[in-house]
Amino acid sequence: MTKKKIILCVTLITLSIFSIFAFKSFQKYQKQYTGKQxxxxxxxxxxxxxxxTGEMDDIFSLYIAESISEDDFLNHVSLLQNQLSAIQxxxxxxxxxxxxRTGSYTYxxxxxxxxxxxxxxxxxxxLDMARENSGDVxxxxxxxxxxxxxxxxxxSKYTAAQTAIAAGNP
Incomplete structure (x- = not known):
């Protein structure tokens, strides 16, 4: 009788651990995007x-045309870096x-x-290049x-792929 209780307890613990693992795996799977998503x-x-990039072009154009100082340019580059960091x-x-999900992408x-x-x-x-070369316009x-x-x-890679997908070539 004692052996049966021990085997039953071990079996229940094993099943519980397996169930928790399976549930966690299922949750992780549900969070995954497909390639399409x-x-x-x-x-x-x-x-x-x-x-x-439009904002960045404006700032570089102003600096190259010498409409803003190097300090102003570097301040704008710093702001651009903050914006890019937030996006990244x-x-x-x-x-x-x-x-x-692996294998869910089309080309x-x-x-x-x-x-x-x-x-x-x-x-x-x-942005890295701009900080390094700001002294030489x-x-x-x-x-x-x-x-x-x-x-x-x-x-253009994104745009070309988007056009191909819209044309029915996923």
Whole structure:
């Protein structure tokens, strides 16, 4: 009788632990986005990044045209960094809270999402370059144009994928 009670207790404990593990796994699975859901979320980030790049272009144009001082430019770059950091943190938090289910992407959905991530990386590169080269307007202008092309290319990845998906090529 004692052996039966011990076996019963061990079995109940094992089943309880297994049930808790299964429940936690199910909850984690429910939080995951499909590739399509994550792709659809990218439009919010693209909208934010489009506004952001417009503001950044204005500030760089004013500085290159020598309409604002270097100190003002660096202050604006600092503000841009704060805005970009907020976007990056939001993006990373959403990725961590809602990881994408493996194998749920289509090619174009993945391509679009890569475009958004690359855009975030290129924007950070521009801000880093601006702080390093703020003293030499000519160098800053040339490097800005070169790096700005990277942003155009990465945002074009998103747009091309979006167009393909809209045309029925997921």
């Amino acid at each position: 994550w792709y659809e979320r990218q439009s919010d980030y693209i909208d934010d990044l489009s506004v952001y 943190v939001s993006y990373q938090q959403e990725k961590e809270i809602h990881p994408v 174009n959905q993945k391509y679009a999402c890569e475009g958004v991530e690359e855009t975030l990386t290129h924007l950070q590169e521009i 000519t160098t800053l202008a040339y490097k800005y144009l070169a790096l700005h092309q990277n942003i155009i290319d990465s945002m």
